[in-house]
Amino acid sequence: MHSETAYEITTLTPQTLPGYGPMLPHEIPPGVQMVTLPGGMRTLAYTQPPAAPAPQPVPVAQPIPTWAKTTALLTPTIGGGVAAAGIGLSYAAPGLIAMSQALWAAVVLIAAGAIALPLLLGTSRSRTGRAAPTQITQNITATGLFSRAKGTINHH
Incomplete structure (x- = not known):
């Protein structure tokens, strides 16, 4: 716990100073x-002079950076380009929609062809009544490390 020592303020009155009377205002x-203490007694006291406000700095005109000038000059150009692109897309939208539908139709046609073609080929082969495919066997023999290899081919 913090405790502070209380100091009693005592003042000298004109009666306690022999030969001195109250001070005149021009002598202060x-x-x-002259201050009034909480007990109602008036006395002289040193006071803090009010702090002088800091002077406001004078604004100095600074040059505009080059990047800011360039950006400011390009802004209308970029905005105009974006607007022109938007108008062009709005005119092209019906054609773009038709092309996207045509592309989807092409994708579906390719997928259907990839699925249907093997099925059609498989059914057409089974209808022709062909026999099973021919099997070919091959026998190869060699007698030594550097000898000539001999073989036979059999068709069944």
């Missing part, structure tokens, strides 16, 4: 004022 030195 600078920085000293």
Whole structure:
């Protein structure tokens, strides 16, 4: 716990100073004022002079950076380009929609062909009544490490 020592403020009255009377206002030195204490007694006391406000800095005109000038000059151009692209897309939208539908139709046609073609080929082969495919066997023999290989081919 913090405790502070209480100091009693005592003042000298004109009766306690022999030969001195109350001071006249022009005799009070600078920085000293007549104050009233909480007990109602009036006395002279040093006061803090009010702090002078700091002077406001004078704004200095600074040049505009080059990047800011360039950006400011390009902004209308970029905005105009975006607007022109938007108008062009709005005119092209019906054609783009038709092309996208045509592309989807082409994708479906290719997928259907990839599925249907093997099925059609498989059914057409089974209808022709062909026999099973011919099997070919091959026998190869060699007698030594560097000898000539001999073989036979059989068709069944």
